[in-house]
Amino acid sequence: MKGARLVDFIVGFFGGLSSLGVSVVMPIVLTIIGVLFGAGFGKSLKAGLTVGIGFIGLNLVINQLMGTDLAGAVTAMVTRFGLGLSVLDVGWPAASAIAMGSIVGTIIIPLGLVVNIVMLLTNTTQTADVDIWNYWHFAFTGALVAIVTNNVMLGICAAIINEVIVLIIGDVTAPLVEKSLGLPGVSIPHGFSGAYVPIAFAVDWILDKIPGIKDINIDIRGLQKQFGVFGDPVLLGSIIGLIMGILAGYGFLPQKGADGTTTPGFLAIAVSMGAVMVLIPRMAALLMEGLLPISDAASAFIQKHFSHRGKIYIGLDSAVGTGHPVTLTLALILVPVAVFLAVILPGNKVVPLADLACIPYMLVLVTPIVRENGFRGLIVGIVVLAVGFYIATDLSPLITTAAANVSFDMNGAAAISSICDGANPLSWLIVRLGTLGVFAGMIILAVGVVALAIWNRSRILKQAAELHETSDAKTA
Numbered sequence: 001m002k003g004a005r006l007v008d009f010i011v012g013f014f015g016g017l018s019s020l021g022v023s024v025v026m027p028i029v030l031t032i033i034g035v036l037f038g039a040g041f042g043k044s045l046k047a048g049l050t051v052g053i054g055f056i057g058l059n060l061v062i063n064q065l066m067g068t069d070l071a072g073a074v075t076a077m078v079t080r081f082g083l084g085l086s087v088l089d090v091g092w093p094a095a096s097a098i099a100m101g102s103i104v105g106t107i108i109i110p111l112g113l114v115v116n117i118v119m120l121l122t123n124t125t126q127t128a129d130v131d132i133w134n135y136w137h138f139a140f141t142g143a144l145v146a147i148v149t150n151n152v153m154l155g156i157c158a159a160i161i162n163e164v165i166v167l168i169i170g171d172v173t174a175p176l177v178e179k180s181l182g183l184p185g186v187s188i189p190h191g192f193s194g195a196y197v198p199i200a201f202a203v204d205w206i207l208d209k210i211p212g213i214k215d216i217n218i219d220i221r222g223l224q225k226q227f228g229v230f231g232d233p234v235l236l237g238s239i240i241g242l243i244m245g246i247l248a249g250y251g252f253l254p255q256k257g258a259d260g261t262t263t264p265g266f267l268a269i270a271v272s273m274g275a276v277m278v279l280i281p282r283m284a285a286l287l288m289e290g291l292l293p294i295s296d297a298a299s300a301f302i303q304k305h306f307s308h309r310g311k312i313y314i315g316l317d318s319a320v321g322t323g324h325p326v327t328l329t330l331a332l333i334l335v336p337v338a339v340f341l342a343v344i345l346p347g348n349k350v351v352p353l354a355d356l357a358c359i360p361y362m363l364v365l366v367t368p369i370v371r372e373n374g375f376r377g378l379i380v381g382i383v384v385l386a387v388g389f390y391i392a393t394d395l396s397p398l399i400t401t402a403a404a405n406v407s408f409d410m411n412g413a414a415a416i417s418s419i420c421d422g423a424n425p426l427s428w429l430i431v432r433l434g435t436l437g438v439f440a441g442m443i444i445l446a447v448g449v450v451a452l453a454i455w456n457r458s459r460i461l462k463q464a465a466e467l468h469e470t471s472d473a474k475t476a
Helices: 002-019 022-036 041-081 092-100 103-121 132-149 152-181 194-208 220-226 233-247 266-305 325-344 354-363 374-405 425-434 441-475
Strands: 087-089 127-129 313-315
Touching (some): 022 041, 022 132, 041 233, 041 266, 087 354, 087 374, 092 132, 092 354, 092 374, 103 127, 103 132, 103 152, 132 374, 132 425, 152 194, 152 313, 152 425, 152 441, 194 374, 194 425, 220 325, 233 266, 266 325, 325 354, 325 374, 354 374, 374 425, 425 441
């Protein structure tokens, strides 16, 4: 009886903590981590609050300018051209609410922390994932598996498998993240961004094998300098916004509809998209400013007390990478491409709306993998969007059922999905293998994940030995 009460208390505590939102949770967590790593309370508190403020600013920009203004323009385009798409993209806030409202979601944070700690102790991961808010991605996968198998325990196992894979992806890509984003000691074990890493590596490898194509390198930063003011991110974003506004049928002046809502003019959309190109990098820079003191303290602590181990990374939200100029430029280019793909892909039923704002997150780990090559980033972006639409269409019935299970208001839509995480290839793979049942799909997944963890442990220990030898050589 006491054990059950303790479990209820732990689940309730972490559930309440998660409900505070990322802008509150991250300052609390980072302050505690900073103090534990010896950064001092005042310095840690300031760093945590700076990160929280950065998240508030980033969410305001993405949710309002991209999630509302841009999504409104896309909705108008769909209506104007009579596009026959029947599944509504409800966006990641709805997907996270569905995930955290499930049985798997109620225990995912304490369970995820335990899994992460065990992996750190066994050297099967280098990432201390403090981004507990985004554990909802694992819960989302688990909730769908629980529905398709009618077994909550299998759903919980699926969530754990998802977390283990994502942590290892965070480890493998961390050196690329450090180099590309200039964030030493930071990895990005993000359930959405990390899912596209295997596709990005595969497409990059294929492009390397194609004569002529392999030599194409669009240097977006260089182009911005070459075209002068017309290559400036502000003008690029404004031009894309202008095109979207015109295609949506917006007029020069704002217009009030019969239902009382006001449609902005196409110039307003142009300015909004120009603002996106300025404000997102500024907010991302604020995030980095807050993270650096914690990262430096963590690195010093690990080097002092765990010199026998490989490098330890602090796992953070992929939001820290959305301000990269290549990522952001590609994301805005891919917004109209996403709408075009949704229309021409045979069999797709999803109309991209709310989660168009998530395209930058989709590309955060793609950019360092393709070495900031704009051409390759664009190709990978098109591939992951095309794959994502088919996945979102396939998972739509399960997501609609999951929404009904938690009494989610679908605003009259017969079927819903999302780009984040409804178009997630890792979630799709786990869910579809889960349909084979416990004696087939889940065993295949479990064996594969254990093998992956053993491989990662071997890689970590090899890296630790190399670091130790380098340190000894310097000392001598």
